[in-house]
Amino acid sequence: MAILNLKNNEIQCKIVYYGPGRSGKTTNLEFIHKHFTKQVAGKMISIDTHGDRTLFFDFLPMGLGKIKGCDVKAQLYTVPGQVQYRATRELVLKGVDGIVFVADSLKVRREKNMMSLKDLHENLKKMSIDIRRIPLVLQYNKRDLEKQGFPLMPLEKMEHELNRQLKVPSLSASALTGAGVGKTLSQIMKLTLKYLQKEFHWAQDNSS
Amino acid sequence: MNFGEKVKCLIKEAELYKTQGLLNESLDIYKNVEVLIEATQNVKNKDRFLAKIAHKIDSLYKQIETELSAPKPPRVSEEAQSVMKEMVAPDEPEAKGSASLASALALAKFGQFDQAIEEFTQLLATESLRTDAAKNILWCWVQQDEAEKALGRLKQWMSGDVLTFDELSGVRVYLEDLIRQAGLDTRVSKDKIHKDLEPESEVDDEDILDVDSIRFEMPRGERKGETAELEVSFQAGKYLKMLVPKKDKRLIADLNIGDYLSGMTFFSPVAIFSGNGYVSSKVVINAGPKKGDYSLEIKILNIQK
Numbered sequence: 001m002a003i004l005n006l007k008n009n010e011i012q013c014k015i016v017y018y019g020p021g022r023s024g025k026t027t028n029l030e031f032i033h034k035h036f037t038k039q040v041a042g043k044m045i046s047i048d049t050h051g052d053r054t055l056f057f058d059f060l061p062m063g064l065g066k067i068k069g070c071d072v073k074a075q076l077y078t079v080p081g082q083v084q085y086r087a088t089r090e091l092v093l094k095g096v097d098g099i100v101f102v103a104d105s106l107k108v109r110r111e112k113n114m115m116s117l118k119d120l121h122e123n124l125k126k127m128s129i130d131i132r133r134i135p136l137v138l139q140y141n142k143r144d145l146e147k148q149g150f151p152l153m154p155l156e157k158m159e160h161e162l163n164r165q166l167k168v169p170s171l172s173a174s175a176l177t178g179a180g181v182g183k184t185l186s187q188i189m190k191l192t193l194k195y196l197q198k199e200f201h202w203a204q205d206n207s208s
Numbered sequence: 209m210n211f212g213e214k215v216k217c218l219i220k221e222a223e224l225y226k227t228q229g230l231l232n233e234s235l236d237i238y239k240n241v242e243v244l245i246e247a248t249q250n251v252k253n254k255d256r257f258l259a260k261i262a263h264k265i266d267s268l269y270k271q272i273e274t275e276l277s278a279p280k281p282p283r284v285s286e287e288a289q290s291v292m293k294e295m296v297a298p299d300e301p302e303a304k305g306s307a308s309l310a311s312a313l314a315l316a317k318f319g320q321f322d323q324a325i326e327e328f329t330q331l332l333a334t335e336s337l338r339t340d341a342a343k344n345i346l347w348c349w350v351q352q353d354e355a356e357k358a359l360g361r362l363k364q365w366m367s368g369d370v371l372t373f374d375e376l377s378g379v380r381v382y383l384e385d386l387i388r389q390a391g392l393d394t395r396v397s398k399d400k401i402h403k404d405l406e407p408e409s410e411v412d413d414e415d416i417l418d419v420d421s422i423r424f425e426m427p428r429g430e431r432k433g434e435t436a437e438l439e440v441s442f443q444a445g446k447y448l449k450m451l452v453p454k455k456d457k458r459l460i461a462d463l464n465i466g467d468y469l470s471g472m473t474f475f476s477p478v479a480i481f482s483g484n485g486y487v488s489s490k491v492v493i494n495a496g497p498k499k500g501d502y503s504l505e506i507k508i509l510n511i512q513k
Contacts (some may be wrong), residue, residue, distance in 0.1 A: 021227045043287065047284055047288060054286075055281070082275075106230070107227070149224065150228075151221075
């Protein structure tokens with residue numbers, strides 16, 4: 001849950017990057033950490049296991065400037081994507097304000113994307129959060145791999161399979177090159193702040 | 209596409225997946241290549257080719273196994289620990305409003321057991337958090353497959369004054385359940401727990417008079433605080449054995465091994481004395497005229513002079 005500090009004109013929200021293992025969640029954060037230096041408000045914390053796979057989470061604090069006089073801060077987290085770390089994913093999701101679902105565009109990962117989205121749905125349900133209500137953005141990652149000869153899923157097909165019912169904003173991206181990474185972040189921040197404004201009227205309270 | 213081109217194409221794809229860390233996907237393709245080579249006749253250097261593919265498959269299996277073997281959670285930096293603590297809000301139901309308990313719980317949930325145990329141990333000093341902190345310390349040990357250490361810690365508390373009798377009873381029941389749920393009861397049986405946790409008595413066998421009957425207050429259940437009296441059927445020094453008829457269901461249900469009985473009265477033919485006792489055994493009689501009744505054993509821990 002977002003932290004609103006009206007005394008200090010500050011709002012802090014939690015954004016979680018979710019998705020199957022190896023879909024590029026950590027790569028998204030690494031790119032943001034490296035290229036959005038002005039907004040990065042601290043060290044990126046990563047805890048890897050064998051083979052560079054996230055064990056607990058990655059964490060990146062950001063300062064996104066002032067909106068209607070209010071300092072907007074965001075904490076970006078990733079979850080471990082591997083199936084066996086379900087309990088950790090549940091922990092990291094606690095208090096989430098916005099979610100970026102990083103889907104893998106590789107054809108062979110089609111089923112993993114769907115399973116991970118289902119897992120997200122179930123974990124949110126446990127926390128009494130409706131996946132249709134929480135700010136959510138889908139990112140179709142690894143689009144650059146087509147050039148290297150990897151068979152990718154057509155965007156229309158991914159959209160049909162993952163976003164047919166959700167109907168949330170979706171973006172194609174390549175976290176490795178950075179294409180679409182900033183847009184994804186900006187999209188989820190817009191949705192989250194709009195949602196929090198609707199829920200808590202923080203900007204209004206602040207301006208009065 | 210001829211055979212050579214097809215194999216080349218598949219191997220390229222398998223290697224690409226490997227670079228992406230998609231080991232299972234890479235393995236599947238190498239297996240397809242193996243089947244394809246085996247099924248094709250007149251392949252040049254077929255055996256050598258198959259051996260190379262088999263080597264690739266073996267190496268992928270090993271890598272997958274390494275990834276899947278759940279590593280012991282590493283001890284993370286203090287910064288990472290702070291993030292973990294922040295992640296679990298203080299309004300967690302199990303934290304019961306305490307930020308310190310919530311942050312120690314967060315560390316435990318992320319497998320930072322040493323640090324969590326250290327923080328829970330500090331919370332033992334706070335009366336309202338003591339039982340939760342103690343239970344969580346035991347949970348941390350059991351999670352690490354160290355049921356014996358959990359038992360050792362409880363034993364330590366039993367011989368000290370960190371926890372009250374009531375608190376100890378609750379914590380003990382919790383540990384027994386925890387060990388059973390974790391499937392460790394084959395290694396640490398109930399009998400071992402009972403034996404290990406039986407407190408030492410302060411009195412020597414020869415100092416104890418013959419006891420005819422005892423009176424004590426029920427330590428738990430619906431009859432908590434009510435007085436119960438039992439006749440002693442057998443005595444071996446500080447150990448008193450009583451028969452409890454099966455019809456006395458409530459007494460049987462509410463007296464359990466590990467219960468401390470404070471302020472007991474012992475009736476002897478020559479004197480009445482008081483002291484504290486401990487339920488050291490409760491066994492159902494399986495044969496004979498008393499079948500279905502219970503044999504209850506109480507150990508005299510000390511005598512008040």
